[in-house]
Amino acid sequence: MLLADVKKIVVLRPNAVGDFIFSLPCLHALKVAYPEASIAYLGRQWHAEFLAGRPGPIDKVVVIPPFPGLGLLPESDVELAPTEHFIHTMQEAAFDLAVQIYGGGRYANPFIRRLNARLAIGMRSTDAAPLDRWVPYGSLQNRRLQMLEVASLVGADTIHTGVELQVTDRDRLEADAVLPHRPGARLVLIQPGASDRRRCWPVERFAEVADQLARHGAIIAVNGTQQEAQIVRAMTARMHYPAIDLSGRLSLSGLCGLLERTTLLVSNDTGPLHLALAIGTPAVGIYWLTNLVESGPLSQQRHRSVLSARLHCPVCGAANLKTRCPHDVSFLDDVSVEEVSAAAMEMLDAER
Numbered sequence: 001m002l003l004a005d006v007k008k009i010v011v012l013r014p015n016a017v018g019d020f021i022f023s024l025p026c027l028h029a030l031k032v033a034y035p036e037a038s039i040a041y042l043g044r045q046w047h048a049e050f051l052a053g054r055p056g057p058i059d060k061v062v063v064i065p066p067f068p069g070l071g072l073l074p075e076s077d078v079e080l081a082p083t084e085h086f087i088h089t090m091q092e093a094a095f096d097l098a099v100q101i102y103g104g105g106r107y108a109n110p111f112i113r114r115l116n117a118r119l120a121i122g123m124r125s126t127d128a129a130p131l132d133r134w135v136p137y138g139s140l141q142n143r144r145l146q147m148l149e150v151a152s153l154v155g156a157d158t159i160h161t162g163v164e165l166q167v168t169d170r171d172r173l174e175a176d177a178v179l180p181h182r183p184g185a186r187l188v189l190i191q192p193g194a195s196d197r198r199r200c201w202p203v204e205r206f207a208e209v210a211d212q213l214a215r216h217g218a219i220i221a222v223n224g225t226q227q228e229a230q231i232v233r234a235m236t237a238r239m240h241y242p243a244i245d246l247s248g249r250l251s252l253s254g255l256c257g258l259l260e261r262t263t264l265l266v267s268n269d270t271g272p273l274h275l276a277l278a279i280g281t282p283a284v285g286i287y288w289l290t291n292l293v294e295s296g297p298l299s300q301q302r303h304r305s306v307l308s309a310r311l312h313c314p315v316c317g318a319a320n321l322k323t324r325c326p327h328d329v330s331f332l333d334d335v336s337v338e339e340v341s342a343a344a345m346e347m348l349d350a351e352r
Contacts (some may be wrong), residue, residue: 002155003097003119006034011099012042012112014064014071017252017271018295021278023101024164025298026147031057033156050252055166069107091116097154101147104128104137121153140293161299165278167260175257178249179221188218191267192235193228198331199269201286203231207238208337209266209344214241218348221246223272264347266340269295277303284343288331290321304343308334
């Protein structure tokens with residue numbers, strides 16, 4: 001049931017790109033249910049910069065200072081005066097609804113309660129404090145669906161399966177400056193890096209798939225951060241066809257502009273994959289078992305997944321389902337070139 005007289009909503013989720021994208025269905029549902037309400041997003045500085053002037057369900061970003069358990073290690077010491085001032089400022093805003101979608105809530109739930117909103121809702125693990133209304137939080141749950149369940153606690157039950165993230169002129173201008181638009185060209189973007197080494201498919205296999213797509217007339221570009229430049233170069237060095245090295249050349253905004261005109265993205269399970277899906281770009285995602293369960297998109301029309309079911313470390317044999325061994329190796333070796341190539345060609349032919 002919808003709440004009466006909701007004018008101000010605050011949402012807590014100060015995390016990285018992919019995790020932000022997971023929250024968009026929930027945010028759209030809240031905006032549809034409460035179209036007159038202003039939604040403030042408690043996030044990081046990159047949220048403020050990326051979302052400035054971008055149409056969507058978020059009306060403003062409030063950059064949250066680092067709190068223990070919220071951007072800092074739980075045992076971290078912080079100056080009390082700035083953090084207390086921030087909380088006091090948020091209390092004065094007099095929010096009608098506070099939404100906690102930043103994990104199980106061990107540290108987030110006490111924080112969100114201190115904002116003194118009329119109603120506090122969110123996710124709750126077994127070791128977290130209760131909110132006014134909550135959904136249970138555990139492992140191996142689809143996070144997009146779980147956050148939609150949180151929104152449904154206050155009657156927001158619309159499922160948004162269209163374009164979730166709008167591309168702006170600023171995005172397009174940056175993308176065009178880095179890689180000029182060629183009308184009619186079939187651009188395939190490859191994303192061989194990821195923050196977790198276990199989620200990285202071998203670069204030589206990415207190179208084989210990219211060569212196959214190039215043989216079918218695609219222009220190949222390889223994306224990565226400046227820190228991933230070595231991975232990008234290692235992949236392009238193994239290719240027989242030319243490829244455009246974009247490592248470190250695009251901001252998140254420019255990447256959105258490029259993805260809008262990309263025919264197909266082939267990617268590890270990482271931020272750019274979920275960014276592409278939110279924009280509406282066809283994508284093939286290469287997933288490690290648990291990640292597909294937790295990060296699979298709601299809409300499957302322009303998404304194909306290739307999955308490794310490996311649970312045990314290829315070095316020591318330890319199970320990595322609930323704990324992580326010290327070996328920083330790929331868990332995607334079980335995924336073949338043929339599987340990824342078939343999925344990519346299917347999507348490329350469909351876009352033709």
